[in-house]
Amino acid sequence: MSVQEHGTPPGDHGAAGDETGRRLEDLARRAAALRRELPAGAVESDAENTDTAFGMRRLWEEGLFAFCLPRRFGGVNDARPELHTEAFVKIILDIMAGDSSTGMNFVVQALSTMEVFKEGNTLPETTKRELARLILDEGVRLCASNSEAGAPGPVTARRVEGGIVVNGTKAFNTNSGGGGWANVGLALEGRKGRYHALLPLDQAGVTMKHDWDVMGQRGTHSQTIVYDEVFVPDGYHFTGNGIPPLYLSYVFLMHATIMLGPGLGAFDAALDYVRKMDRPSFPEFESATEDVLVRRRVGRCAVDLEAARAFLLQSARKIERCGPEGDTTELFVESFAVKAACIRAALTVTQEIFDLTGARSTANSYRFDRFWRNARTFATHDPTDAKEVWIGDWHLSGKEPPMAAMLRV
Template sequence: MNQHVSPPAEAGIDAFDAGTVLPPASVDAEAPVRFARAFGAHLARQATSRERAGVRPTEEVAILKSSGLVNLLIPERFGGLGATLPTALQVLVELSRGDASIGALLCYHYTNSGVGRLFDIDGDAEALERRSAAGRWFWGNVSQPGSRGLKARPDGDGFRLNGVKHWSTGPSLADVTTVLSHRDDVAELLYAYIPADRQGLRYEQDWDHLGLRRAETVTMGFDDVEVRPEEVFRSSYGPVTSFPPLYVAIGELYFASVYLGSTFGALDAASAYARENGRPAPGSGVERLTKDPYVLHQFGSFWTDAEAGAAFLRQVAQEVQDGFDRRRTITAPERAALGVRASAVRAFLTKIGLEVTPRVYELTGARASHNDFGFDRFWRDIRIHTLHDSQHYKLRAIGDFALNGEAHEPPSFA
């Protein structure tokens, strides 16, 4: 019987140097990526044990806040770090490389904290951005536009919310959370943000799904919750019936970066195991697993796929950043085309992630299947999130663009 080899001893989260405060991009544009790489490597050493113990990510979120990483995309003139979308994606890849649950939390933070600036192209949501930067707000997500379990009722100049929203990521640890709700008076949406401790909010810790087990996804209950007039997102586009322009293009890349990080994380873990603990297969004729030609072939194939995905992500990230920089003049067809390009990146990294992550055992052997190593978490984390959107419909839309030149912005949800 093979002797079980234990993984390296795992340090607690408090062993990480949490005293770093990141400088603005104009001072050191690469500092956020270096920090995320170090933090991600630390997370990797304890991700499996903390997942198995069901530890809530309160300490990790505190580090994201204390470092200023939550302010990454807020312009410097408003008190943020002033980084670009490509930098944010690199940060998410590095964090997800260590623990996709933490990467997903920051992914949803960036998605939701950016809603104000996407809607308000006239004033760039200056007042909101300044408040978020000064308070180092961590943002939660209560969206799911297809869900009609939550209703917004006008109440003077504000609204009252009643109902339930499932699969809400991050609000139970957030300072504020977005809320997207159907209005009960007109065919429009209420898109707003509220403090996470607002009276009438209920958080149910009911997430018991395949992956992203520490991403703090909860069911939200709303019992006559107040939304004040100043908490409604200002829209430069008139009545709100869908997501703001460029939201889909940016969001698709955020999600894709989590998948890519998980894929690289699986390769990191498998290669470290193969070097340190791997045993060559009987009859292989090699002294070390890392010299087995079949293992080298597989690893080379997996690594090439991941690097191709990374290059695709970088290319489209710059295209979307350029579109954001032109957000006051970009046309609707241009925005729609960027959305398709970003969806193609996400579809490609979904394919690569789901092909590579469950096959890392081919690089390690049977002993690596012990649950202490947790090599299955990389696949589980990708699989659970990619179930949100059917790839069949996504690829159909991409095909319509590639074949017929047809691209469409998000439909009305109202």
């Protein structure tokens, strides 16, 4: 099996029906083609520290923004993470391999879409229909504006005539670099529990700080956003209906795809480079393909990546079989393990590719170091050591991980 060929369309979709099956196959083929198209844009956005506008536009043009929308609006998975999970993970892995920043932006787009269009929240149907039109017809991007890490205090809202007014600061607003809409998590005065406001990022009172200046995942443009007396009319703010346990496992699988993507992209780039340069490590070998040291390193990288990918897809299939009402405790723990495995594989491969490609490949024109910088940056999102402690605790004593372990924003 070649790590390079991950774009194989999904096969039997069973109850999904022939039409949905054909659509999934078509989207998988499009994502596989984008895997070869996106790297050029990835190099540019990394070098200039700019949003992955090219990559996100191409995803929209190829119809991938529709995946998480309800079918009544032209979507595929009805905003339900348990539907077609394996097929979606394969699609994301191809995008991530092409450009991990575009892939991460797309994951945020997908998760935000599922939250906004989830059945049972209080967002009016008319608003959902309008947002679906903007996403499908205009390529509008969605930002999950949730993180308050390092912010001065929580984002709040108060009721006024005809709507609410939002104030506060959010950090790490991934996928906001191209404008679009934000789904802002907030505390509404006089009401307990999580509340949400949907607002366009070009609205008065919204200040995007353009302060994303880190070593990796630069194209995500995960900047700080300040909301200052931002009015949100009735019909565009809503209550959620809780976070189902299955969704948490799904989010960790999305994290795992974000981690594995740079490893897959680095492997693609290294193979292309070695084949074109065709320089063996020792003069006794006539070509790089005959060099046993080159072949061994390629094989070792392939094993690491394939093992992590297989683990990821296994968990995706379990989410599909589990369904929203199934027992998800083991899936929680397994999703931690999948993320840890993908982190380990990605960090190993993104470092070792230079032993394959040599000193000339360190030129800034290639920017092969971006793969390691991207992997290392997202790997700091939450501590892998802690995840492995909870995994070990589960296997030793059956103790479930604490809720604080589930998801950090």
